[in-house]
Amino acid sequence: MGSSPYAHTLPTPSTPAGRDGLAAVLDRPAETVVALDFDGTLAEIVPDPEQARAHERVVPALARLAPRVASVAVVTGRPAGTAVRYGGFAGVPGLDHLVVLGHYGAERWDAATGTVTGPAAHPGVAAARAELPGVLEAAGVRQGPGSRRRAGRWPSTPGAPTTRRAPFEALREPMASLASRHGLVLEPGRLVLELRPPGMDKGVALDAHVRRSGAGAVLYAGDDLGDLAAFAAVGKLRSDGVPGLLVCSGSEVPELAERADLVLPGPAAVAELLAALAERL
Numbered sequence: 001m002g003s004s005p006y007a008h009t010l011p012t013p014s015t016p017a018g019r020d021g022l023a024a025v026l027d028r029p030a031e032t033v034v035a036l037d038f039d040g041t042l043a044e045i046v047p048d049p050e051q052a053r054a055h056e057r058v059v060p061a062l063a064r065l066a067p068r069v070a071s072v073a074v075v076t077g078r079p080a081g082t083a084v085r086y087g088g089f090a091g092v093p094g095l096d097h098l099v100v101l102g103h104y105g106a107e108r109w110d111a112a113t114g115t116v117t118g119p120a121a122h123p124g125v126a127a128a129r130a131e132l133p134g135v136l137e138a139a140g141v142r143q144g145p146g147s148r149r150r151a152g153r154w155p156s157t158p159g160a161p162t163t164r165r166a167p168f169e170a171l172r173e174p175m176a177s178l179a180s181r182h183g184l185v186l187e188p189g190r191l192v193l194e195l196r197p198p199g200m201d202k203g204v205a206l207d208a209h210v211r212r213s214g215a216g217a218v219l220y221a222g223d224d225l226g227d228l229a230a231f232a233a234v235g236k237l238r239s240d241g242v243p244g245l246l247v248c249s250g251s252e253v254p255e256l257a258e259r260a261d262l263v264l265p266g267p268a269a270v271a272e273l274l275a276a277l278a279e280r281l
């Protein structure tokens with residue numbers, strides 16, 4: 001048996017559409033958009049959201065891959081600036097054209113300028129933040145020192161008040177009601193319930209980015225419910241003739257894993273996929 005000429009392993013997607021998507025990425029890298037969620041995909045899930053950092057092999061792999069494809073974008077629910085900091089994405093040679101679409105696409109950070117652009121704060125965010133302690137108390141959720149600390153640090157624009165480590169089912173209805181009272185939407189995720197302004201999601205953001213790039217192929221990797229919209233956008237692009245590869249990082253969210261062409265065990269394996277692609281391109 002001959003040994004592989006490659007140092008990194010390129011996995012085979014389990015679906016025909018995924019195999020077509022991967023083939024298109026390999027055939028036409030200069031037309032390919034690579035779009036990646038942050039938490040759970042590029043960074044391991046950790047109990048304290050402020051301690052999340054990109055896996056150590058992610059930035060080297062991206063720096064090698066990015067010059068070989070049309071665009072690399074990180075698409076995250078976090079504020080764009082936070083993802084840039086926690087990812088260590090700024091000032092990295094090779095990542096000079098990286099884009100971070102934050103707050104589910106409402107914000108955009110460009111490595112080329114180092115600036116974040118986005119809409120003015122939605123007024124419902126401040127109003128919901130003010131009401132949240134009362135909602136939690138009414139739901140019988142004890143607020144410990146951690147939640148008070150996080151409350152003081154919630155983003156103000158466009159904003160996403162977050163409550164976690166709580167009985168989710170008991171909170172889901174009151175949080176949905178809080179969102180609706182203030183013109184926001186509820187975004188559930190892994191151990192998180194977020195409120196955010198309507199009108200934007202990762203699908204809208206990804207579709208706009210791919211079409212603006214004039215891309216002929218797309219790879220999207222995510223891990224959570226918020227990534228379903230991006231998966232749907234890739235499905236629509238496929239039906240419009242743009243091949244795509246859908247990668248799920250981890251199998252904790254079956255709704256996403258069952259729609260993926262490739263399920264990887266987590267951020268280390270995603271970094272390995274990115275490194276393998278860079279090596280073959």
Ligand SMILES: O=P(O)(O)OC[C@H]1O[C@H](O[C@H]2O[C@H](CO)[C@@H](O)[C@H](O)[C@H]2O)[C@H](O)[C@@H](O)[C@@H]1O
Binds near residue numbers: 050052
């Ligand atoms: O779109 P993403 O990049 O996946 O970000 C979405 C939310 O992720 C964060 O929460 C998740 O990661 C945390 C750190 O590992 C983890 O503690 C939490 O359980 C996960 O749900 C973040 O806290 C949210 O604000 C992001 O919107």
